Amino acid sequence: MTRQRSLVLVTVDCLRADHVGFLGYPRPTTPFLDTLALHSYVFPSAIVAGAPTYFSFPAILASRFPLALGRDVLGIAPTEPTLASALQACGWTTAAFLAGNPYLSQRCGYDEGFDTFRDILAEDLPCDSTSSEGEMDTHFTRLNRFLERNARRNERTAAGYEELYFLYCQWLASRRQETMEGLRPYPAADTIVDQASSWISSQGDQPFFLWLHLMDPHHPYYPPEEALAAIGRADISPSRARFWNASWSRGHINCKRLQRYRDEIVTLYDAGIQWADTQISRLIRTLQHSCRWDDTVFAVTGDHGEEFLEHGRRFHAPEDLADELIHVPLLLRVPGMNGTILPNEPFSLIHLAPTLLDVLDVPSPTTFRGASYWPDISKGQLPKLTAVTECIEGCNNPLQRSNRLGQRLLSVRDASYKVLVRFGNSTDIMFDLKNDPGEYCPLPRDAKPAERAQLLRVAREHVTSPPQASDPEFRLRACLREFCQQLSFRRNAAEPLLGEIQVH
Amino acid sequence: MTEFCNVRLTAELCAKAEQRFGMHFDSISDLLTCLLEELLRDDIGHFQQAEQKIVEERLRDLGYI
Ligand SMILES: [Zn+2]
Numbered sequence: 073m074t075r076q077r078s079l080v081l082v083t084v085d086c087l088r089a090d091h092v093g094f095l096g097y098p099r100p101t102t103p104f105l106d107t108l109a110l111h112s113y114v115f116p117s118a119i120v121a122g123a124p125t126y127f128s129f130p131a132i133l134a135s136r137f138p139l140a141l142g143r144d145v146l147g148i149a150p151t152e153p154t155l156a157s158a159l160q161a162c163g164w165t166t167a168a169f170l171a172g173n174p175y176l177s178q179r180c181g182y183d184e185g186f187d188t189f190r191d192i193l194a195e196d197l198p199c200d201s202t203s204s205e206g207e208m209d210t211h212f213t214r215l216n217r218f219l220e221r222n223a224r225r226n227e228r229t230a231a232g233y234e235e236l237y238f239l240y241c242q243w244l245a246s247r248r249q250e251t252m253e254g255l256r257p258y259p260a261a262d263t264i265v266d267q268a269s270s271w272i273s274s275q276g277d278q279p280f281f282l283w284l285h286l287m288d289p290h291h292p293y294y295p296p297e298e299a300l301a302a303i304g305r306a307d308i309s310p311s312r313a314r315f316w317n318a319s320w321s322r323g324h325i326n327c328k329r330l331q332r333y334r335d336e337i338v339t340l341y342d343a344g345i346q347w348a349d350t351q352i353s354r355l356i357r358t359l360q361h362s363c364r365w366d367d368t369v370f371a372v373t374g375d376h377g378e379e380f381l382e383h384g385r386r387f388h389a390p391e392d393l394a395d396e397l398i399h400v401p402l403l404l405r406v407p408g409m410n411g412t413i414l415p416n417e418p419f420s421l422i423h424l425a426p427t428l429l430d431v432l433d434v435p436s437p438t439t440f441r442g443a444s445y446w447p448d449i450s451k452g453q454l455p456k457l458t459a460v461t462e463c464i465e466g467c468n469n470p471l472q473r474s475n476r477l478g479q480r481l482l483s484v485r486d487a488s489y490k491v492l493v494r495f496g497n498s499t500d501i502m503f504d505l506k507n508d509p510g511e512y513c514p515l516p517r518d519a520k521p522a523e524r525a526q527l528l529r530v531a532r533e534h535v536t537s538p539p540q541a542s543d544p545e546f547r548l549r550a551c552l553r554e555f556c557q558q559l560s561f562r563r564n565a566a567e568p569l570l571g572e573i574q575v576h
Numbered sequence: 577m578t579e580f581c582n583v584r585l586t587a588e589l590c591a592k593a594e595q596r597f598g599m600h601f602d603s604i605s606d607l608l609t610c611l612l613e614e615l616l617r618d619d620i621g622h623f624q625q626a627e628q629k630i631v632e633e634r635l636r637d638l639g640y641i
Contacts, residue, residue: 144617493631495626500634521638524638528631528635528640529635532631532632535628548615552611555611559600
């Protein structure tokens with residue numbers, strides 16, 4: 073009897089499609105994955121179903137659009153079927169090792185279906201005792217308060233004060249002995265791969281599903297020195313990286329000034345990708361040494377991209393759904409298959425979980441919204457596809473329920489055009505992706521009416537799609553989870569909760 | 577005038593709820609009221625109608641419905 077195949081899914085936070093070698097990036101960010109891509113299915117247009125993390129992962133793991141259970145539901149609902157629970161139910165051992173993204177925690181239901189769930193946030197992190205706030209002595213604090221108070225009296229002096237205070241803080245920080253490791257607020261990929269590798273080594277013969285989430289390209293960008301050396305920038309010191317990160321993160325700074333730091337920030341980001349690539353190669357060596365590689369299906373993708381001022385924005389806030397944010401790499405290696413570069417159709421990550429289950433001959437839960445494209449993919453094909461991406465515009469802190477009740481931002485994209493519907497101000501704009509791949513010039517409002525109407529019909533279908541039979545139950549469970557969490561967070565609070573979480 | 581209904585719960589369940597949530601609510605009635613109000617919110621329907629209207633108006637502009 074042949075052994076059931078295992079599955080390894082690696083998700084890399086903030087991984088843009090155009091920053092990996094196998095999709096044409098000239099910098100050597102992904103030498104290992106580039107080689108693996110030669111024997112894998114490469115999706116040139118993989119599109120997330122939501123951005124950022126909290127709007128993306130319900131689709132990746134539960135094949136469900138992020139707002140489908142109601143926009144106030146965050147994460148995976150208790151008992152909602154997922155890729156992990158489907159495999160667990162069929163006898164796969166399941167494990168997740170996550171590099172501390174707060175939105176992929178147990179609190180948001182991401183442990184659903186995992187026998188082992190290690191979220192570094194829930195564990196003890198080594199604490200960097202040299203916080204910049206703690207260092208200022210009281211004399212300087214008093215002087216600073218005095219200067220601030222006076223400077224805030226008019227706009228020019230306020231800007232001058234802010235500039236000086238920023239430089240002062242940077243000078244203060246530069247007096248410390250800094251390391252990239254000490255500056256980085258989350259564990260690098262080597263820590264996660266170490267955990268996963270020892271887990272793999274402890275496994276017997278049964279098939280497993282292993283999910284790793286790596287944070288290396290996430291801001292603040294503090295890649296290990298080895299990764300910088302690998303992309304030819306060993307000259308960048310931790311203190312330079314700290315200065316660039318601090319400058320890049322400043323609020324109220326115009327784009328022109330930020331532009332000065334852009335290239336260096338991109339270098340740090342790229343080195344983060346390089347480190348993830350190096351560690352993925354180490355993970356696969358472990359699978360090879362454990363004699364598991366030959367029967368392991370392997371997929372790597374991103375949960376969303378990252379912006380570097382292409383449209384005047386930084387990081388990955390849900391303020392727009394430009395391709396920098398929604399186009400991610402996707403590579404699928406299936407043992408015994410040669411793989412190929414697939415057609416340039418937008419493959420939504422809503423289809424990833426059902427496709428992976430199909431590769432493993434496991435039926436998809438009926439709650440999955442996506443479909444398996446494995447029959448096409450295995451022939452090196454993809455049909456004509458349309459990808460929908462959604463988020464709540466401006467929802468930067470979804471842990472606050474009220475932030476999740478904003479207006480939807482929806483993008484519908486085929487291989488040639490993209491329509492972005494901003495429900496907050498009832499507008500839609502359309503881009504010709506072939507002639508304007510950077511999305512800099514929206515087409516005139518009445519241009520390409522047939523193509524626009526086609527994408528708008530998909531938008532209409534999406535926003536009016538009726539709930540599935542199980543949705544009210546999942547919604548109820550998710551609401552109850554949050555209700556109980558709010559109660560337990562306030563267990564020691566003296567004031568009664570009643571009224572605080574009532575409807576407004 | 578508001579009308580009220582009686583709900584039957586076992587004394588054991590009430591005691592457990594009292595013990596666990598008593599510090600946040602004056603009574604079991606308050607707890608259940610808050611919980612049911614929370615669960616009965618209808619954010620989806622409200623948003624769905626407004627969004628459908630926006631997309632359909634645009635399709636009508638373009639002459640496609
Ligand atoms: Zn993310």
